[in-house]
Amino acid sequence: MVEGRNFTVNSEEKESNCLLQPIPSHKKVSAAVFRFRIVHESSETQRMGLKPLVVTVLLAVAVAYYIYRPLPEAIREPWKLMMLDAVFRSAMHLASLKSSLGLDHYIPSIRQSTEAFESSMKGFSSSGGGLFAGVKVSDITFSGVPVRVYEPPAGGEGHLRRGVMFLHGGGWALGSGRKGTYDTINRMVSDELNTVVVSVEYRLYPEVLFPVPYLDCLAAAKHFLSPEVLTKYAIDPERVAVTGDSAGGNLAAAVAQEISSDNSMTVKFSAQALIYPVLQTLDFNTPSYLQNQHMCVLTKELMVQFWLQYLGVELSLQPQFTANNHSALQHSALTPELRSRVDWSALLPQRHKKNYRPVAVERGLDGILKKAPGLLDVRAAPLLAGPEVLAKCPRTYILTCEYDVLRDDGLMYARRLQDAGVSVTNDHYEDGFHGCLSFIAWPLDFDVGKRAVRAYIDWLQNNL
Numbered sequence: 001m002v003e004g005r006n007f008t009v010n011s012e013e014k015e016s017n018c019l020l021q022p023i024p025s026h027k028k029v030s031a032a033v034f035r036f037r038i039v040h041e042s043s044e045t046q047r048m049g050l051k052p053l054v055v056t057v058l059l060a061v062a063v064a065y066y067i068y069r070p071l072p073e074a075i076r077e078p079w080k081l082m083m084l085d086a087v088f089r090s091a092m093h094l095a096s097l098k099s100s101l102g103l104d105h106y107i108p109s110i111r112q113s114t115e116a117f118e119s120s121m122k123g124f125s126s127s128g129g130g131l132f133a134g135v136k137v138s139d140i141t142f143s144g145v146p147v148r149v150y151e152p153p154a155g156g157e158g159h160l161r162r163g164v165m166f167l168h169g170g171g172w173a174l175g176s177g178r179k180g181t182y183d184t185i186n187r188m189v190s191d192e193l194n195t196v197v198v199s200v201e202y203r204l205y206p207e208v209l210f211p212v213p214y215l216d217c218l219a220a221a222k223h224f225l226s227p228e229v230l231t232k233y234a235i236d237p238e239r240v241a242v243t244g245d246s247a248g249g250n251l252a253a254a255v256a257q258e259i260s261s262d263n264s265m266t267v268k269f270s271a272q273a274l275i276y277p278v279l280q281t282l283d284f285n286t287p288s289y290l291q292n293q294h295m296c297v298l299t300k301e302l303m304v305q306f307w308l309q310y311l312g313v314e315l316s317l318q319p320q321f322t323a324n325n326h327s328a329l330q331h332s333a334l335t336p337e338l339r340s341r342v343d344w345s346a347l348l349p350q351r352h353k354k355n356y357r358p359v360a361v362e363r364g365l366d367g368i369l370k371k372a373p374g375l376l377d378v379r380a381a382p383l384l385a386g387p388e389v390l391a392k393c394p395r396t397y398i399l400t401c402e403y404d405v406l407r408d409d410g411l412m413y414a415r416r417l418q419d420a421g422v423s424v425t426n427d428h429y430e431d432g433f434h435g436c437l438s439f440i441a442w443p444l445d446f447d448v449g450k451r452a453v454r455a456y457i458d459w460l461q462n463n464l
Contacts (some may be wrong), residue, residue, distance in 0.1 A: 069296060072403060074431045077446055081433065084444055085296035091304075107173045107206055107309075109305040114174065132187035136198045137179070140225035145216045146201040148178050150190040151233065160236035162195040163463050165224055167255075168247030169435075170308030172213050173205040181438040185453060188203075189278035193461055196233045198224050202251070202398040210374045218258060225259070225267045241271035241394075241464050243456075245437055246298075246406070247306070249277025253382040253413070260392040271464050273397040273456060276434055279383040279409040281307055281375045282327040282334070283357035286344045288354055298434040300405050311374040320365050326375065328364030333376065341384050383413050390420035397425045397459045399452060401432030425463075427455050 006321055067086040071078045091113035098104045104112075134153030141147065152161065166186055168177040175188065177199030183420055186197045202216035221242065223229060230237050242259075245251035249299050256272045259265055283289075293300035308314070313321075320326060327334060339347070345358055369375060378385045400410040414426040429436070429448055436449040437456070 020113065034317070053102070061450075062432075071296070075403060075433065076145075076431055076448065080389070080444070080446065081296050084439070087354060105206060111174060112430050115179075128446075131184065133189040135187045137187075142198070142200075142229075143219040145220040145223075147220055148183075148186075148199045148201070149233075150186050150195075150197040150199070152190045152196070158322055159234075160239075161234055162193055162460070163224070163233070163235035163240040164189060164195050164200045164460065164464070165221055165240075165242045165252075165269075166197055167202070167217055167242070167244035167248035167251045168199065169244065169248040170204070170407065171303075172247045172250075172310040173306065175204075175354060181440060184441070185437070185456075188453075189312045189457060189460065193458060193464075195460075196235055207311045209381050210310050214254055214312075214379050216252055217255050221255050221259060221269075222265070225269075227267065230267065237267045238270055239276045239464050240267065241273060241460065242269045243273035243275070244276035244277070246434070247278055247377060249274040249410075250279060250369075252381075252384065253277055253279060254379050256393055257378065257382055257385055257389050260394065261389055269394050271362065271394050271397070271460070273399075273408065275399045275437055275456065275457065276401055276404050276406050276412070277398070277410055278307075278406050279381060279413050279414070279438045280342045281311075281346065281381045282342050282384075283324060283359070284322055285324050286408040287348065287354055287356040288409075289405045290356055291354070292403050292405045292407070295403050295405065295445075296433060300407055311372050311380065313372045317368075319364070320368075323364075324359045324361050324365030326372075328361040328367045330363045330366075331369055333369050337378070338384065341416065342412065343385075344408050344412060347415045348408060349411070352408065383409060383416070387416070387420045390417050390422065391415060393420075393422050395423040395463055397427070397456070397463070398439075399456065400426065400428045401434060401436060401448075402428070402430045403432065404434040406434060425459060427452070427459075 005104070045106045057106045066089075067082050069082055069085060071081065075081060091110050094113060095104070095106045095109035098106075098109045103109075107195055131415050136151040136153075138149045138151070139146065140149060140269075166177060166182070166189075168175045168182050175182070177183070178201065182199065186199050188193055190197045198220070199430055200217055200220045201218075202213045224235075225236070225240060229235075230240075242252045242256050244250070252272055253274055256269050259268050284300065289300050289303075300322065304318055305315065308318060308321065316369065317326075343358075347351065374380045376384065378389070396414070398410045400407050400414075411426070411428075417424050426438045429452060432448050432452065437452045
């Protein structure tokens with residue numbers, strides 16, 4: 001009970017009356033605003049929390065889209081190959097950007113990227129030196145050409161050894177026989193086969209053009225085959241081979257042809273091993289070029305680009321070469337006899353012809369053969385050599401891969417060598433792709449690469 005001068009009010013009644021009084025309008029607005037702020041801030045917080053997730057998802061989709069390329073079912077470990085291909089494409093895209101901005105030349109930029117990638121991979125696998133520590137390695141020169149010599153571990157004194165000259169690939173512009181898998185394989189050959197291996201560091205584009213890389217390899221080969229050098233390294237002159245992969249296979253084939261036909265040479269190669277070699281310039285629309293034009297690692301476009309760079313042809317003409325306009329029927333220098341040497345419709349096994357048809361252009365580039373005489377030079381395109389030259393070549397091993405633009409180059413050369421009377425072994429890998437021999441170490445190891453290396457070494461063991 002609350003007492004006043006003129007009235008008396010019960011405290012419970014007063015409290016009840018206060019609760020029943022209406023809330024002022026301005027307080028209703030404030031409460032509504034407060035509730036709106038809570039809801040708004042909660043929604044904003046949710047949206048802010050979703051942004052990183054959305055960005056992450058979009059980025060993942062973009063990366064997956066960039067990496068993914070449809071591959072034939074026969075290709076094993078497809079995602080690993082896609083990842084590898086994405087690395088190569090990234091290097092090329094970065095090089096193109098730097099070149100367009102005037103920051104660097106295209107090829108040196110790719111070299112930097114690939115060398116950085118190779119360095120990053122060293123931590124994952126044992127180096128060739130660690131696996132074959134007994135192999136002696138020397139970096140010297142043969143007739144002014146840098147070479148790396150691998151000598152097998154001590155032992156077997158008094159017995160002559162095999163000799164192998166190896167020429168690395170890389171489109172006449174990239175690579176080194178002293179690094180990565182090339183170094184590992186050369187050590188492996190030296191160790192397992194008691195062989196002296198000479199890896200040639202020929203000069204590359206853009207520093208030089210054809211025929212300089214070929215001449216470097218030829219000079220090194222003649223030096224290697226000299227009686228003095230063979231005696232120094234205790235090499236049996238009847239057991240010396242020249243080998244190479246891709247562009248290195250091109251150089252090996254060209255050097256073998258020249259040495260075989262050179263009557264001044266007292267010692268010649270007794271064997272050649274060509275691993276997915278590039279051998280001709282006239283037809284960039286063979287079944288393998290068409291079937292694998294967008295294949296991982298080496299596309300049709302990239303191979304044509306390598307050719308134009310090597311031969312000193314303007315890259316603006318690349319679409320013309322891709323369409324075979326450079327070898328049009330109008331060119332009198334391309335005689336029926338010359339064309340027959342690269343006629344896949346007559347040289348390929350039926351199963352590789354499939355449903356493809358020859359791409360023959362009536363009229364194409366005028367004067368191209370004068371601007372690029374290397375197109376018809378057998379030192380650049382060994383498949384164009386005549387049968388009388390091929391007949392003198394040593395026994396041959398040719399490794400080809402089904403999913404490689406260069407597949408038909410190797411298959412046609414195998415056929416022509418056989419027709420000329422040369423003993424030829426053709427190992428064809430139905431699940432193979434260009435460059436597979438270079439990927440035998442984790443995390444970029446492929447089963448087909450390991451099988452290919454084993455077959456290459458076994459052939460040398462049995463035929464050299």
